[in-house]
Amino acid sequence: MADGRKWVTMGDVAARAGVGKITVSRALRTPGKVSPGTLRKVQAAVDELGYVIDETAGALSSQRSRIVAALVSTLEEPVFAATIRGLTEGLGAGGLQLMLATTQYDPETEASLISTMLGRRPEALVLTSDRHTPAAHALLERAGIPVLEVWGLPDPPVHAAVGFFNREAGAAITRHMIETGRRRVAFLGLNREHDTRAQLRRQGYVDLCGQLAEERIVAVTPRPGVAGPELGAQGLGEILQRWPDTEAVVCVSDMLASGALCEAWRRGLDVPGQLAISGFGDFDMASPAALALTTVHIDGMAIGRRAAELILAGELPKGLRENMGFTVVRRATS
Incomplete structure (x- = not known):
């Protein structure tokens, strides 16, 4: 917000750069299709005005949010850190971003967050819990997007699961x-x-x-x-x-x-x-x-990356349960 009162628009950037809005959009999303001189003018205007691309407008026109929502049981322990990192890196390589929330192991909180996340029209939903309220389960079944449960292998999963026994x-x-x-x-x-x-x-x-x-x-x-x-x-x-x-x-x-x-x-x-x-x-x-x-x-990074691969591949096979395994590691305490 340049003046502290309203969001800077693409029109503001176009006016400052002396080009059309279509040129600004092309410069920001496909810069290789814009001449170097025009690209410099647009970037200078963006930097000066503090413009941020309005992803909601693109989502409305393309019906794609480019967001994957993840609900993890806790952020207070490092248990899911590697999985989140693997998800973030894997999805980023495919042009998607991760939106994260925590349920604190509470199914009612999870149900509320599922409703909130679905309102953002994510491309997919990743859950670290496999115990859902009836209302949450109904939402997930009707969502029309891939639902991936990780770190466990519930039988049956909502859609698919990647984890271990x-x-x-x-x-x-x-x-x-x-x-x-x-x-x-x-x-x-x-x-x-x-x-x-x-x-x-x-x-x-x-x-x-x-x-x-x-x-x-x-x-x-x-x-x-x-x-x-x-x-x-x-x-x-x-x-x-x-x-x-x-x-x-x-x-x-x-x-x-x-x-x-x-x-x-x-x-x-x-x-x-x-x-x-x-x-x-x-x-x-x-x-x-x-x-x-x-x-x-537990290879949490591999679980996250595999989850990202399945999401990027498209529709998840119904009932898929992919076992990533585990290894007992003996060290000095036994």
């Missing part, structure tokens, strides 16, 4: 602890009602309980302003209070595992001699250069 991953990391000779293994999770991925990882642990001394599960309740590591430290304290002979702790995330590891060190425990600890996600904090956490590696 969280239950299998939870079982795999528990199996790793068993294979290292530990039988008194606890599971540390979060008491978050609508986090289906975490619930599936917990179920994977339960699937292996027949090979353990007993089922040992602690779920800490998230609190506003309290970070994951603090909850991990709290959770380890609860586990050791209830089961002092615990030999290993399988954590639902690297955030919880980092707190549990630091709490073990504060208590003077030998990790992994007295207590093995694993995380989930293989985020930066888990790397050999940081905490060297045993964890489950």
